[in-house]
Amino acid sequence: MTQPRTYRAVGLTLRKSPAGEADVISSLYTREHGKLDVLARGARRLTSKLMGHFEPLTLVRLSLARGRTLDTVAEAEVVNAFPDxxxxxxxxxxxxxxxxxxxxxxxxxxxxxxxxxxxxxxxxxxxxxxxxxxxxxxxxxxxxxxxxxxxxxxxxxxxxxxxxxxxxxxxxxxxxxxxxxxxxxxxxxxxxxxxxxxxxxxxxxxxxxxxxxxxxxxxxxxxxxxxxxxxxxxxxxxxxxxxxxxxxxxxxxxxxxxxxxxxxx
Ligand SMILES: [Zn+2]
Structure with a gap:
């Protein structure tokens, strides 16, 4: 059976690192899949909708597309940014x-x-x-x-x-x-x-x-x-x-x- 091309996950961002010109690789601990590294394309652009979603200690709900090496963020929504x-x-x-x-x-x-x-x-x-x-x-x-x-x-x-x-x-x-x-x-x-x-x-x-x-x-x-x-x-x-x-x-x-x-x- 082939895996579906996209899947969902809710996870806490543990750390992030820059990749390419404007991308971010985020390491999260997700409820569904444990530790997961994902690629958020363009997340370092000031105009990006994903800006701030992958700061460490942010709980996010993600829709992910399977990639050859890293899975890519299709959609992301902040559930809790722990402002306190x-x-x-x-x-x-x-x-x-x-x-x-x-x-x-x-x-x-x-x-x-x-x-x-x-x-x-x-x-x-x-x-x-x-x-x-x-x-x-x-x-x-x-x-x-x-x-x-x-x-x-x-x-x-x-x-x-x-x-x-x-x-x-x-x-x-x-x-x-x-x-x-x-x-x-x-x-x-x-x-x-x-x-x-x-x-x-x-x-x-x-x-x-x-x-x-x-x-x-x-x-x-x-x-x-x-x-x-x-x-x-x-x-x-x-x-x-x-x-x-x-x-x-x-x-x-x-x-x-x-x-x-x-x-x-
Ligand atoms: Zn003893």
Whole structure:
């Protein structure tokens, strides 16, 4: 059976790059087809109807024509441009973190609608948070929630309840953590070939809470000491970077907005 020449998709733009004189290649995560690279002809012309449709963090409804190498955008309609997220640099940086992780953890043409739903819900929560970059309290928890859930959806969720080596239940304040070993360890099982870090009980409890909370909208507002928040940030970021096998580009952007927020506070 031959495939139809055109098809439809709804997807979130993860990134875009210029192509040719005025074209754009956009990488999206779509509900129907997973990660998809599409060609938007003339989208960089100021007069183009597609202008702005492929900015990162824009949810678009597309009609696509199959092409020899890339499928081409026939029609596009913005469903949600997330203006609240794009209203300040700190939120944009966090939105780009989401896009970078989806890009990194998703294989082409393998669709998981849960990934898109998780991204859209987290973007909505980030957009609704006042002063996400002010460095205060629980502002990065939605992002950490996203980290753990995308690890879960990709099959890389770290163990948080037992020692990954011997299976022993963890005893309070006697645990370690190694992303490269697959999660928590007891003090008797410290592998030599992976980076092991201490893990405080409060940080472990926050990680468990993030893992078992049903949706990002249901995250409780936690007041936790800045040191615990920093530890959870570092644990999640380390784990994500370990599995992606590279540093996150969006992290330096987030760090910069945190410094700026402190400076102007
Ligand atoms: Zn052990």
């Amino acid at each position: 997220v794009k209203a300040d640099y700190a939120s944009v940086a966090r939105g780009l973190h989401i896009a970078e992780l989806i890009d990194g953890f998703s294989a082409s043409s393998s669709a998981n609608p849960q990934v898109l739903d998780l991204a859209l819900q987290t973007l909505r929560v980030i957009g609704s948070q006042p002063g996400v970059g002010d460095g205060g309290g629980a502002s990065d928890l939605p992002l950490r929630y996203f980290d753990l859930q995308i690890l879960q959806l990709s099959g890389f969720m770290p163990e948080l309840y037992q020692c990954v080596e011997c299976g022993a239940e963890l005893e309070p304040e006697r645990h370690r953590y190694a992303a490269g070993a697959g999660g928590t360890l007891c003090p008797d099982c410290i592998p030599e070939d992976v980076a092991v870090r201490p893990l405080s009980l409060p940080a472990l409890k926050v990680m468990r809470l993030l893992h078992r909370t049903e949706s990002v909208e249901q995250l409780p507002r936690l007041s936790m000491p800045p040191a615990v928040h920093a530890e959870v940030n570092a644990l999640a970021t380390d784990t994500v970077q370990y599995w992606l096998d590279r540093q996150l580009r969006s992290q330096s952007f987030i760090d910069a907005t945190n410094i700026d927020a402190t400076k102007f506070a």
